[in-house]
Amino acid sequence: MFPLWLIVAFPLLGFAANGLVSLLSARNAKGPSVGLSGFVAVTACALSFITVIVAMGHMGPTSSLFWRGWDWLPLPNGWLSFDFAFDRLTAVMLLFITGIGTLIHIYSIGYMGKDRGFARFMAYLNLFMASMIVLVLGASLPVTFLGWEGVGLCSYLLIGFWKEETANCDAARKAFVISRIGDLGFLLGTFALYTAMGDQASLNYAQIAQFFGGEPGLALAGSGLLCTAAALLFFGCTGKSAQLPLLTWLPDAMAGPTPVSALIHAATMVTSGVYLCARLCDVYVLSGWVMPTIALIGCATALYGAIAGMVQWNIKKVMAYSTISQNGFMFMAIGVGAFDVAIFHVVTHAFFKATLFLGAGSVITSMHHEQDMRRMGGLAKALPITYSAMWFGWFAIIGLPMGSGFMSKDLIIERLFHGSVEVAGVDVGIIIFLLALLAALLTAVYMSRMMYLTFWSPSRVPAETKAHLKEQPLIMSGPVLVLGFGALAVGCVWFDLVPTLNLLGTYLAPVLGQAQSVFHAPVEVVGAHASAAPIILAVFGSVILAPVGILIARLFYRRGPRDPEVKPLQGFAKTWIHGLDAVYDAVIVAPVRGIAWILARVVDQVVIGGVVRSVGSVAGFLGEGYAAIQRGRLRVSVLMSLAGAMILIIYLMAPFFAPMLGKGA
Amino acid sequence: MSHVDPVHVQILAAILFAIGLAVAASRRNLFFLLMGVELMLNAVNLSFIGFARTHAAAGAISGHLSPLFVIAIAAAGACVGLAMVLCIVRNRDSIDGDAYAVLKE
Numbered sequence: 001m002f003p004l005w006l007i008v009a010f011p012l013l014g015f016a017a018n019g020l021v022s023l024l025s026a027r028n029a030k031g032p033s034v035g036l037s038g039f040v041a042v043t044a045c046a047l048s049f050i051t052v053i054v055a056m057g058h059m060g061p062t063s064s065l066f067w068r069g070w071d072w073l074p075l076p077n078g079w080l081s082f083d084f085a086f087d088r089l090t091a092v093m094l095l096f097i098t099g100i101g102t103l104i105h106i107y108s109i110g111y112m113g114k115d116r117g118f119a120r121f122m123a124y125l126n127l128f129m130a131s132m133i134v135l136v137l138g139a140s141l142p143v144t145f146l147g148w149e150g151v152g153l154c155s156y157l158l159i160g161f162w163k164e165e166t167a168n169c170d171a172a173r174k175a176f177v178i179s180r181i182g183d184l185g186f187l188l189g190t191f192a193l194y195t196a197m198g199d200q201a202s203l204n205y206a207q208i209a210q211f212f213g214g215e216p217g218l219a220l221a222g223s224g225l226l227c228t229a230a231a232l233l234f235f236g237c238t239g240k241s242a243q244l245p246l247l248t249w250l251p252d253a254m255a256g257p258t259p260v261s262a263l264i265h266a267a268t269m270v271t272s273g274v275y276l277c278a279r280l281c282d283v284y285v286l287s288g289w290v291m292p293t294i295a296l297i298g299c300a301t302a303l304y305g306a307i308a309g310m311v312q313w314n315i316k317k318v319m320a321y322s323t324i325s326q327n328g329f330m331f332m333a334i335g336v337g338a339f340d341v342a343i344f345h346v347v348t349h350a351f352f353k354a355t356l357f358l359g360a361g362s363v364i365t366s367m368h369h370e371q372d373m374r375r376m377g378g379l380a381k382a383l384p385i386t387y388s389a390m391w392f393g394w395f396a397i398i399g400l401p402m403g404s405g406f407m408s409k410d411l412i413i414e415r416l417f418h419g420s421v422e423v424a425g426v427d428v429g430i431i432i433f434l435l436a437l438l439a440a441l442l443t444a445v446y447m448s449r450m451m452y453l454t455f456w457s458p459s460r461v462p463a464e465t466k467a468h469l470k471e472q473p474l475i476m477s478g479p480v481l482v483l484g485f486g487a488l489a490v491g492c493v494w495f496d497l498v499p500t501l502n503l504l505g506t507y508l509a510p511v512l513g514q515a516q517s518v519f520h521a522p523v524e525v526v527g528a529h530a531s532a533a534p535i536i537l538a539v540f541g542s543v544i545l546a547p548v549g550i551l552i553a554r555l556f557y558r559r560g561p562r563d564p565e566v567k568p569l570q571g572f573a574k575t576w577i578h579g580l581d582a583v584y585d586a587v588i589v590a591p592v593r594g595i596a597w598i599l600a601r602v603v604d605q606v607v608i609g610g611v612v613r614s615v616g617s618v619a620g621f622l623g624e625g626y627a628a629i630q631r632g633r634l635r636v637s638v639l640m641s642l643a644g645a646m647i648l649i650i651y652l653m654a655p656f657f658a659p660m661l662g663k664g665a
Numbered sequence: 666m667s668h669v670d671p672v673h674v675q676i677l678a679a680i681l682f683a684i685g686l687a688v689a690a691s692r693r694n695l696f697f698l699l700m701g702v703e704l705m706l707n708a709v710n711l712s713f714i715g716f717a718r719t720h721a722a723a724g725a726i727s728g729h730l731s732p733l734f735v736i737a738i739a740a741a742g743a744c745v746g747l748a749m750v751l752c753i754v755r756n757r758d759s760i761d762g763d764a765y766a767v768l769k770e
Contacts, residue, residue: 634698634762638690 002058004067004084004137007051007094011129014044018123025119032119038109041122045105045129049098056091062510064088066139073142075194080203085139089511092343092504093136093275096350097268100486101129103479104267107358108259110476111365121161125263128154132268136275140203141190144276148186148240151269152179158264159256171255178249182239189232193283196225205279212282213514222288230287233280234294237273241327243301248580250324251308254316258361261316266323266357267350274330274346278339281515285337292421292428295335299432299439302328306442310449311573313561314371315360318450322397323353325439332436333412336419336429339512340505341411344494347504348396348404352487355393358480362386362472363454368465373450374564378459382469385477387455389484394451396487398444398546404491409440411494437545444549449557457560674715681708695750695760699743706739 017040021032059065064087071079086094105125112121131150138144152175160172193208194201200211211217220226237243242250253265264270277284277294284291305325312318326349333342364371366383380387396403399410416436421429461469471477495501556562569577629640682705689701710732717728754760 635690635693638686638698642686642690 001067002055002065002086004055004065004086005069007048007055007098007137008084008130008133010044010047010051011126011133014041014126015123015130018119018126022117022119022123031116034109034113034118037119037122038105038113041126042102042105042109044126045098045102048129048133049095049102052091052094052098055086056095059086059088059091064090075201075203077199077201080140080142082143083139083204084137084143085205086137087511088507089275089278089343090136092347092508094133096347097132097136098129100267100350100354100483101132101263103483104259104263104354104358107262107361107476107479108257110473111259111361112257117161121158121257124154124157124161125259128158128264128269132272135272139205141193141205142203144279145183145186145190148236148272149183151264151272152176152183152240155179155253155264155269158260159253161257161260162255165255168255171249171252175249175253178246179239182236182246184236185232185234185239186236189229189234189236192225192229192232196220196223196229208280209282209515212286213518217282217286221286226283226286227288227290230280230284230290231293233276233283234273234290237276237331238297239273241270241273241331242324243273243297243327243331244304245580247301247304247324248584251317251320251577254314254320258316258357258364261319262354262357262361265320266353270323270327271330271346271350274327274334274342277331277334278343278512281337281339281512282518284334285515285518291335291337292423293335295332295416295419295421295432296423296428298328298331298333298335299435300328301325302332302439303435303442304328306439306446308577309446310442311569311576313373313566313569315363315373315376315450315454316357316371318373318446319353319357319360322356322443322447323349325443326353326397328439329409329412329436332432333415335421335432336415337516338412338415338419339516340508341408341415343508343512344504345408345412347493348408348487348490351483351490352393352396352403352405355389355480355483355487356397358476358483359386359390359393362476362480363390365472365476366469367461368468370465372566373453374561374566375460375462375465376454377457377461377560378455379461379469380455383471385471385481389477389480390451390455392484392488394447396491398447398549399440400546401543402488402491404487404489407491407494413437413440441545441549444546445552448550448553452553452557453561457557460560460564671715671719674718675712678708678712678715681705681711693761695753695762698762699746699750702746703739703743706735710735 018037021037025032055065064085066086067084069082069084072082073080105122108122108125112118115121128151131147131154133147135144135147135151138147156172156176159175160169162168190203194203197208197211197216200207200216202208202211212220239246250265250270254261256265284294302325305321305323305328309318309321309325312321326345330342330345330349333339333345363376363379363383363386366379366386367376370376392403396405399406413433413436416429416433419429420427421432459466492501494504568574685701685704685706685708687701688704689698692698692701713728713731713735717725720728750760
């Protein structure tokens, strides 16, 4: 039995060590050694990464690794045990989570080293890594849920890391509360799935896959309970992965330090919804109307995020909306049953978005914590390494040929073209496909806009900042550059035009292949059509769309923003960005406030308060009456005991006297 | 020995009890209060003895024994009571029962 728990144990130990150090040094003005804290945290991550690679070596071609934990939860048909399972999907996820995680940990030493709370920061980052690993490694839904909650907690702690500012704490609370709404869906979905499985109910992924991959599962296909379960679980995913309608927390989450945005809110945590859908692919392919819904929501989110990204001036928020949009692409792929492609996009996105975020972090640090792109411009010369890394990220995300985004996004678009999305009996797959192309075009526009405003347009940097503008040290620029090369190269694991180079798809086939062949957008169909359509699509999708996007951005932003004055969003931009929050306010917050007002003012104050107060005043009234008798005099007390005794005697003797009285009457 | 009517014994006991009660309830002096209590106990003892003579049937022995217990326990109670009174008097310099109303507040 391979010790899979080691993968979790390393970051957990790092968390314990750095957490203890930061607690013990809380009263110390200088704080613990940055080098030591950073070394512990990075080593923990790196060891985890190495363990993942070793585990992959131990895994056979078809088998998966399993670590039996302990009995955890009593279920109606036996104990659910706390187990870890390691199959090919887990391997792919863990490889990039721990790999990119390690790089971001190294970057954090440079980015956060001067902060007094550095040890605490590294402790939280390690705790996040441990939770994320539990999420992916868990062999059953409850174990995944434990990690799911853990990453939510770490997200909260890290968004509000600079807790001195109220805005950061508000953003952290918002992320926490909105995620919690999604988590309710996750829990209810788990219960519904367990109920739907009837006698053979189980929460283990292996048994779920076996059940839904076989006869009993097919009998349930499209049934109400199964669809409800799948829909509720997907609702959980919308909270975690920032899909409509639960996405407004992600742009606000940019209040956290930039490495946090790169690690949690771009590369790993926000894609855990995609992971969950892929993990439960056998359930989803049988869940009827849920799949088209996922595709539609993914499509709407991809467009929403892309449009929001085009009107933002804050460089980090552009990245945040871009993440939302890219997650939309992943869910579109899930919606047409292309689970392997969705995972591929998760991996490539992790690389290019981490690159872009860390690059943005370097830009922000160089600019003395200026995040508004209207004050940037012409930074390419001053920050050559950051610029080149971000150029790689930009190249990848807009899908210029041979970048990683080109590989994964074009695969999604291709699968959308072949897949069908039935809504009320009508196949709207072609509309989804066209909208996806539009979102891809918009991606090229807003990303090129970001590059123009930051690097290519004439400089608008204030003079005093310009004097100190310099490239970040190697500890920061190094990881960004490594990730940038990764963003260019990682697409090679699935080079679709050459069938023999389909490494990732083949690697994932044992886990996802069966479910995909059940669904009506299977790999074989794509293979049958593969003659001309994908190549034409690839040419159209990337070779045309991306340059067109660049040209549009060049047309508008070549000379920088038309109005370089820094001011809040107005007009359409304001409506688009803050519209969802306004809808939340009107639909949810206002009614809840109304109910709360009624509960507080009427139910609590009048009804409950009235009862409590009247009971209290009766007791008080009686008490004052009795207190008047109790004067504290011994003789009075003696007489009162006598009176009491007399009453008792009369009461007890009454049966003897009654006949006499009756006779007298 | 002349005949004593059992009713007279009980009347005497009742009178003694009433006197004891009156003393306990009316006198402010703590020693008198204790004496009143003792008198009430003795009245009850007398009542026991009287009934034991009247109903000389089975179980009458308990009528003879109960007063012995009462005397023993009353002696112990008087010891504790007197000790407490002594303590109070030392603290407050007064044997007036009405002066000890501090618990009222």
